Amino acid sequence: MHWLAWHLPPAADAGLPAGAQGWWALRFTPCVALLDEALLLEVSGTERLWGGRGALRALLRQQAPQPSGDGPGDLGDRDWAEASTALQALALLRLRRAGRPAPWRVPHDLPVATLTALRPHAGALQHLGCRTWGALRALPRAGVARRFGAASLEALDQGWGDRPLPLDWIVLPERFDLEVELPARAETADALLWAGQRLLDALQGWLRARHQGVLALEVAWHHDLRRIDGVDLPAWQRLELRTAQAVQGTAHLRRLLAERLARQRLAAPADRLALRSLQTAALPQDSASLLPPQGQAQPGEPWHQLVERLSARLGPQCVQVPEPVQDHRPERMQRWQPALQAPAGGAPALPEGAQAGTPWPAWLVRPPRPLALRGDRPCLHGQPLRLLAGPQRVEAGWWEAPGEAEEGLAQRDYFVAHGPEAGWVWVFRDRATGGWFLQGVYA
Structure with a gap:
């Protein structure tokens, strides 16, 4: 087994409950526990998945929150330690935090004060000349148990790896x-x-x-x-x-x-x-490829994040996007809504094999502009238009109740027309009245 100990700030300084301070480590191993002032990770079962012990150690140092609570960052050597047992890693971490070098022989030469169960007896052990784990382990066990309690021997055995150390593993809640x-x-x-x-x-x-x-x-x-100026809050x-x-x-x-x-x-x-x-x-997981990527993503803020930030700053009604509407009338084929309320995904694609109809203009005239007639030909800017494509018949709005919409029932024949002054335009003839109208202008 291989254990890593990470120093944690007090819960009050970190601004988080103690258990929440260890959630970040569950990404790397399911064996994460809090013990005293440290976060303990057992990584022998997962280090291969992260590219080996060295690569995992580097990732952990980058992802671990700073002891100051300032977020992730590369930790210094004083903030972590590793060993073959959890209590040994915790003892080495305490030495590093105190600015003392690690002993040559671990765990034999670890100071007794680095083991939590022995700290109350550190003074008595010093008088006996017993300053290290190895020196205490060399004493008769029965005498140590009578003098310092069985819990001291049990903790020493757990630190040595002769007994399992029961830990309360951190478990993620189902909901944050x-x-x-x-x-x-x-x-x-x-x-x-x-x-x-x-x-x-x-x-x-x-x-x-x-x-x-x-x-x-x-x-x-x-x-x-709960109450300000006589107003309940x-x-x-x-x-x-x-x-x-x-x-x-x-x-x-x-x-x-x-x-x-x-x-x-x-x-x-x-x-x-x-x-x-x-x-x-x-979230979709990135898959590794044997081939280099075709193109590198450009740095910058993603589009959807920019829209969300502007909506938060200006208000949802100030940032709007068009939404397609199932209606054949050009002026009713879309409506505007706040970008934050728009459904995910783009407009539905054409079925396979479907062909687009008559090309529509980029600019619609709303409301449609009535056109004068010269004979039976519509005129724009005083010049008659030549009808070059059409008709494209549109009948819609019959399902609406009278007065429900200003456009109402539409019975139109659309044409692509051209005039010497007007250029390319999109016009239609109202079949109910026989009038001609300008609906759009081609760029």
């Missing part, structure tokens, strides 16, 4: 729902954002361990005051964040949260913050 108490009352959005970053880091660890991305989450803060104030595609990284979520909080007025100072996942989805 985390609440933290703020170190001080938050009266501004920036103060909430600081604590929110800690929760987003925990969310990222939870998502990575489950190989998922988040599509929707809820941020809520608890009011420290709700206990919680909430906002919801949604993304078009499942995301796992915190950078985009932090930008969205910052934009939304900047437009949010806190009803009262907050003393607690909660983050809850509303919708998640599995």
Whole structure:
């Protein structure tokens, strides 16, 4: 077996519950536990999947949160240690944190104070001249058990690897729902954002361990005051964040949260913050290829993330996208809606073998412009138009009740026309009235 011990900051300094601080490591091994001030990982069963012990060690050092709670980063040698048993790794970590070198012989020369069960007896053992694990192990076991208790011998055997060490393994919850108490009352959005970053880091660890991305989450803060100026306040104030595609990284979520909080007025100072996942989805795994990729992705912000950020900053109604509508009338074939409410995916493709009809213009005239007639030919800019393609008959709107829509029933014959002044245009004849109208202009 091979164990790694990682130093964890106190839960109050990290801003997270103790169990949540270990979620990031479950991506690399299912054997993760908290013991005293360290996070313990048993990696012998998974290190081959990550390219060997050295490669896994490098990945862990990059992904492990900083002891200061500032997010992932490459840890220094003082923040981790490794050994063949969990207690040996913890003992070596304590030596590194104290700035002391590791002994030449491990575990024989490890100081007795590095074993938690022996710390209460460290003074008595020093008077006996017993300063290391090996020296204590050399004493008669019956006498050690009478003087220092059977628990001391049991811990020594567990550190040596002669007995199994029972640990409470960290298990991921099925749903991310985390609440933290703020170190001080938050009266501004920036103060909430600081604590929110800690929760987003925990969310990222939870998502990575489950190989998922988040599509929707809820941020809520608890009011420290329940009544201001005679007005009763709700206990919680909430906002919801949604993304078009499942995301796992915190950078985009932090930008969205910052934009939304900047437009949010806190009803009262907050003393607690909660983050809850509303919708998640599995992320596709990258498959390795023997051939080099055809093209490298360009750096920059993905399009859907830009749309979400602008919607959060300007408001959903200010960023809109067209949505196709099943209607043959050109002016009714699409409608505009907020980009955040648009369904995922593009417009439906044509069936295989289907041919596109008459090419439509890029610019529609709305409402259609009536055209004068010269004889039986429509005129535009005082010049008669030549009908070059058509007719294309459209009959639609018969299902609408009278007065339901301004266009109503449409019975039209469309033509592609050309004029010396007008250029290429799209016109139609209303079969009900016989009038001609300009519907579109070709570029």
